[in-house]
Amino acid sequence: MISRRFAPLVFVAFAWLPGPAGAAPCATATPACTEWIGLRAGSARSLVYRNVPLTVRNEAVTRALVVVHGQGRDADNYFRSALAAAFLAGALEDTVIIAPRFASNAGSCRDVLSADEVNWACSGQSWRSGAAAVNQKTLTSYDFMDTLLTLVARKDTFPNLKSIVLTGHSAGGQYVSRYAMANLVHDTLGVPVKYVVSNPSSYGYPDANRPTEDGKGFKAFDDARNCTTYDRWPYGFNDRVGYAAQLTDQQLTKQLVTRPTVYLLGELDILPLAGFDSSCPAMAQGPTRLARGQAFAAYMAERYSAPHHTVVQVPLCGHNARCMYTAEIALPILFPAK
Numbered sequence: 282m283i284s285r286r287f288a289p290l291v292f293v294a295f296a297w298l299p300g301p302a303g304a305a306p307c308a309t310a311t312p313a314c315t316e317w318i319g320l321r322a323g324s325a326r327s328l329v330y331r332n333v334p335l336t337v338r339n340e341a342v343t344r345a346l347v348v349v350h351g352q353g354r355d356a357d358n359y360f361r362s363a364l365a366a367a368f369l370a371g372a373l374e375d376t377v378i379i380a381p382r383f384a385s386n387a388g389s390c391r392d393v394l395s396a397d398e399v400n401w402a403c404s405g406q407s408w409r410s411g412a413a414a415v416n417q418k419t420l421t422s423y424d425f426m427d428t429l430l431t432l433v434a435r436k437d438t439f440p441n442l443k444s445i446v447l448t449g450h451s452a453g454g455q456y457v458s459r460y461a462m463a464n465l466v467h468d469t470l471g472v473p474v475k476y477v478v479s480n481p482s483s484y485g486y487p488d489a490n491r492p493t494e495d496g497k498g499f500k501a502f503d504d505a506r507n508c509t510t511y512d513r514w515p516y517g518f519n520d521r522v523g524y525a526a527q528l529t530d531q532q533l534t535k536q537l538v539t540r541p542t543v544y545l546l547g548e549l550d551i552l553p554l555a556g557f558d559s560s561c562p563a564m565a566q567g568p569t570r571l572a573r574g575q576a577f578a579a580y581m582a583e584r585y586s587a588p589h590h591t592v593v594q595v596p597l598c599g600h601n602a603r604c605m606y607t608a609e610i611a612l613p614i615l616f617p618a619k
Contacts (some may be wrong), residue, residue, distance in 0.1 A: 306332040306373060308364055310357035318381070320399065320428055325417050327399045327425055330360035330380040332373075335432055342439045343619050344376040345472075347429065349383075349449030349456050351602065352556045354392060356382035359453070359602060363615075366606040372616040377439065381429060383408040383422060383456075387415045399425070409455045410515035411463060411524035422456070423524035427466045434470040444617050445474045448545075450602040451555065454481030459515055462537035463525040477614055479545040479605050480570050482558035484577040486517050487534045490584070491565045492576040499580055508561035516562035538581065541589040543614055546574040547598035547605055555600045570600065 307314035310330055317326045318335075333339055346367070350359040360380035367373045383401040384392040390403035400415040401408035401422055408422035426447070432438075433445060449457035461467075461476035462485065489512055491502040502511050514521040518530050525533065551569040553559060567573035574592070581587040595611060598604040605611060 306378075308332065308373070310360045314360070318425070318429060318432070320420055320425060321417065324397060325399050325414075325420060326397050327401075328356070328382045328384065328395075329429065330356055330382070332364065332376075332378045335377070335379075336438060338438055338440070339377070340441055341375055342377045343441050343443050344372065344616060345379070345433045345439070345442060345445040346376055346615055347379045347381070347426075347433070347445065347447045348606075349381065349447070349453030351449075351451035351453050354383055354385065354390070356380040359450070362603045362606050365603065366612060366615055369607055369609075370612040370616040375619075376616060377433065377442075379429065379433070381425065383425070385415070406514070406522050409452050410459055413523055421524040423460050423464060426460055427464060430466055430470060430474070434472045436471070442472055443619060445470070445472050446477055446615055446617070447474060448477035448479060448606075448615065449481075450479040450605060451481060451600065454478045455483060455515065458542075459485050459525065461540050461542055462533055463528060464536075467536070467540060474541075475614075475617070476540060476542045477545050478542060478574075479602070480547055480550050480574070480600055482556070482570055482573070483516055483563045483566055484573065485515050485537075486512070486566070486577070486580075487530070487537060487585070489517070490580070492567055492572075492580075496567065496572060496576065499576075499584070502565055504561075504565070508565060510560075511562040511565045513562065516566070534585070538585045538587045539589065542587075542591075544574050544578045544590070544592045545605060545611060545614065546571055546592065546594050547600060548594050548596055549599035552599065557600075 315330055319326045348359045348363045350356045363378045367376055385401045385403040386392050388403035402412045406412040411421050411423040414420045457476050458478040489501050490499045513519045550571045567576050578592045581590050595608045
């Protein structure tokens with residue numbers, strides 16, 4: 282269990298010196314549009330791409346969109362996709378857009394890290410599921426988001442902020458679906474937060490039931506002997522580590538059920554491509570990403586009557602973040618009306 286004695290501290294080191302307040306927002310994924318987020322009083326930091334500085338007062342901003350990258354940790358590409366979506370939605374001038382990078386050179390990941398940059402766990406119990414950093418054992422990947430959202434919600438910086446949308450695609454969708462149920466800042470920010478979960482390979486089930494083979498119902502999983510990890514975190518609630526270990530099953534379930542969540546699913550995301558999770562605990566949730574998302578959302582509605590969970594299927598999109606986020610049906614979800 283990760284110690285919570287060290288609450289995330291908001292400490293920002295600029296990657297550039299910002300221009301005067303009211304300057305045009307950044308529109309490129311270049312170093313000039315990045316910022317360092319300090320996580321341990323300056324001794325640890327992680328990078329974000331953003332279109333406006335996060336500590337300069339900006340009264341024009343009314344929305345925040347935070348986009349979590351996939352397993353490639355390509356925050357720059359996700360920042361570009363978010364900017365493209367904002368352009369199509371006519372939201373470039375009044376939305377702060379942020380794409381954090383969960384950099385890693387552990388395991389099979391080979392990112393080049395800067396001085397004091399946090400090295401997030403790459404595989405297994407990883408950055409996707411709130412695990413501790415490789416080089417900061419008391420710091421988890423969900424602490425990073427806690428700090429970032431707390432920073433964005435500050436009224437002295439964005440006094441007219443009305444909403445925050447946190448979204449992630451693929452591995453980022455895995456991150457957002459589990460962060461939504463686990464985080465402890467949702468009710469403290471003073472700004473409504475909505476979670477948009479896009480095309481993840483798996484979900485965290487709150488009990489031992491899984492979809493039937495025909496996809497028409499649910500039953501207690503009956504192959505636990507051959508798939509012993511089917512209910513282990515992050516696929517289920519057992520044996521949780523990292524950030525989520527501090528909550529009881531009841532707390533985690535309550536937060537999962539009550540927090541506003543949109544499952545944004547590509548209707549063509551039916552092929553085992555782009556890091557598709559074919560492990561037994563993932564296959565227990567369904568044969569494709571689309572089927573898994575439909576099943577999990579249906580189960581949350583049928584078993585838990587989740588009042589604020591909705592499914593939006595995106596036509597003609599497969600496992601592609603740019604297609605998903607720039608689709609016309611997705612724009613009002615990512616950029617809600619003022």
